[in-house]
Amino acid sequence: MAALHDTLGRELGNLLERGRDRQLRLAVTGLSQAGKTAFLTSLVNQLRHAGVEARLDLLPAARDGRLLGARRLNQPDLGVPRFPYDPAMQALRDTPPRWPDPTRGISELRLELRYRPARSGWLRGAASHLTLDLFDYPGEWLLDLPLLDQDYYQWCQTRPFDQGEQRREVFAEWLAAAEALDPAAEADEAVLAELAEAYAQGLRRAKQLGFSQLQPGRFLLPGELEGAPVLQFFPLPHLSKPREELEALPDSSVYATLATRFRYYQKQVVQPFYREHFRRFDRQIVLVDVLGALNAGPERFEDLSRALGELMQSFSYGKRSLLRRLFTPRIDRLAIAATKADHVTPDQHDNLVTLLNSLLKEPLKDLRFADVPVKALSLAAIRTTWPREVNQGKTRLPALRGTTLEGEDVLVYPGDVPAALPDAAFWQRQGFDFPRFRPMPEVSGALPHIRMDAAIDWLIGDKLT
Numbered sequence: 001m002a003a004l005h006d007t008l009g010r011e012l013g014n015l016l017e018r019g020r021d022r023q024l025r026l027a028v029t030g031l032s033q034a035g036k037t038a039f040l041t042s043l044v045n046q047l048r049h050a051g052v053e054a055r056l057d058l059l060p061a062a063r064d065g066r067l068l069g070a071r072r073l074n075q076p077d078l079g080v081p082r083f084p085y086d087p088a089m090q091a092l093r094d095t096p097p098r099w100p101d102p103t104r105g106i107s108e109l110r111l112e113l114r115y116r117p118a119r120s121g122w123l124r125g126a127a128s129h130l131t132l133d134l135f136d137y138p139g140e141w142l143l144d145l146p147l148l149d150q151d152y153y154q155w156c157q158t159r160p161f162d163q164g165e166q167r168r169e170v171f172a173e174w175l176a177a178a179e180a181l182d183p184a185a186e187a188d189e190a191v192l193a194e195l196a197e198a199y200a201q202g203l204r205r206a207k208q209l210g211f212s213q214l215q216p217g218r219f220l221l222p223g224e225l226e227g228a229p230v231l232q233f234f235p236l237p238h239l240s241k242p243r244e245e246l247e248a249l250p251d252s253s254v255y256a257t258l259a260t261r262f263r264y265y266q267k268q269v270v271q272p273f274y275r276e277h278f279r280r281f282d283r284q285i286v287l288v289d290v291l292g293a294l295n296a297g298p299e300r301f302e303d304l305s306r307a308l309g310e311l312m313q314s315f316s317y318g319k320r321s322l323l324r325r326l327f328t329p330r331i332d333r334l335a336i337a338a339t340k341a342d343h344v345t346p347d348q349h350d351n352l353v354t355l356l357n358s359l360l361k362e363p364l365k366d367l368r369f370a371d372v373p374v375k376a377l378s379l380a381a382i383r384t385t386w387p388r389e390v391n392q393g394k395t396r397l398p399a400l401r402g403t404t405l406e407g408e409d410v411l412v413y414p415g416d417v418p419a420a421l422p423d424a425a426f427w428q429r430q431g432f433d434f435p436r437f438r439p440m441p442e443v444s445g446a447l448p449h450i451r452m453d454a455a456i457d458w459l460i461g462d463k464l465t
């Protein structure tokens with residue numbers, strides 16, 4: 001009798017525990033082109049087809065047949081746009097299939113997962129559910145966190161337009177005009193708007209060239225703020241006067257006007273994102289297009305590394321971190337994924353993870369120190385290639401078969417992924433080159449992928465036991 005009591009008590013305890021745990025807010029981020037839209041589309045698709053068509057062998061709940069599927073529910077945050085899952089699937093089902101249009105701001109989708117818990121005893125068999133709120137937001141927004149620790153004067157000193165030769169070229173015209181501006185002069189709205197637009201254009205151009213470390217982040221993906229005066233500021237390149245003198249300038253001066261807009265941006269744009277959204281995420285996956293950066297060459301690769309260093313500050317939970325001082329984040333598990341792994345042959349996937357680890361060495365150290373569990377992996381949200389072997393003389397070489405965006409079937413060997421940060425020698429003999437592949441027509445109902453199941457297991461698997 002006592003034993004039965006004990007068992008009952010334990011089972012009830014488990015149930016209560018689960019009751020508390022039945023909701024999870026999972027966020028997906030990454031710089032634009034990292035693969036967020038593809039990832040979230042595939043994530044929803046895999047979960048909706050779990051238990052039937054989806055291949056999710058690395059997710060125990062699915063492998064054991066306990067994950068029964070997922071359905072969409074209305075999301076609770078009515079102010080956040082809905083993640084466009086149906087248009088994304090439509091694009092992938094088109095003839096020929098197309099990549100979904102990327103999302104440009106924050107979006108959300110709520111799923112209810114049904115699963116059978118792995119419990120033993122007489123409660124076995126009853127289905128449970130987990131409400132999963134999925135969010136997608138631009139990693140560019142996280143590049144703005146360091147701005148909260150600076151005032152306008154300090155931000156100008158960081159000279160964000162002045163890193164590397166190519167970047168200087170992009171900003172050259174804006175720089176010449178901004179240098180001619182006297183901080184003490186009366187602000188002329190039209191001139192400031194024009195220069196702000198030129199600065200934003202410089203950022204957009206740098207983005208097109210493949211640069212990642214670009215501030216302020218909202219200038220690139222303004223969402224609903226497009227054209228608003230809060231985005232009409234820029235750093236003043238030459239502040240020859242001491243700070244006190246500049247700060248004593250009248251409110252109508254160029255310096256004071258720009259400094260006011262900078263403060264407004266901090267308070268009304270950057271802080272609300274962290275307060276209203278970021279602070280409430282439970283789990284997070286950061287997507288990184290490592291292969292794209294390798295393809296783009298050394299200056300872009302270096303730049304990605306710097307941008308990731310800044311972006312990851314949002315997950316640096318050291319006691320005295322900026323984030324902890326300002327907000328109280330609660331992310332308790334993090335995944336970092338190198339995306340588009342189907343661009344390289346499977347024998348290169350381990351190197352891809354090692355390279356990702358090297359790229360994020362410092363931020364990962366901080367996270368481990370702060371005891372935030374973090375996993376690095378490589379994946380393809382929507383797999384577009386299949387491995388093959390080709391004969392070269394007596395040796396057999398691994399290769400990939402896929403269809404390019406233009407519709408040409410190709411057999412390629414895209415190159416070796418360096419296992420450590422690439423050195424000058426790597427860039428010199430750089431043979432790393434891959435085309436963009438077209439997604440495959442859908443056959444089974446579930447999208448083909450590489451290791452989406454491993455990512456799902458790390459992010460939510462413990463909630464499905």
Ligand code: GDP
Pocket residue numbers: 030031032033034035036037038039099100101102103339340341342343379380381382383384436437
């Ligand atoms: P976002 O800007 O972060 O939302 O990035 P997207 O999800 O729109 O992805 C950008 C582009 O990367 C897509 O248009 C595809 O060309 C490519 N891509 C994304 N995911 C994959 C993948 O899993 N495999 C391949 N081969 N390409 C991908």
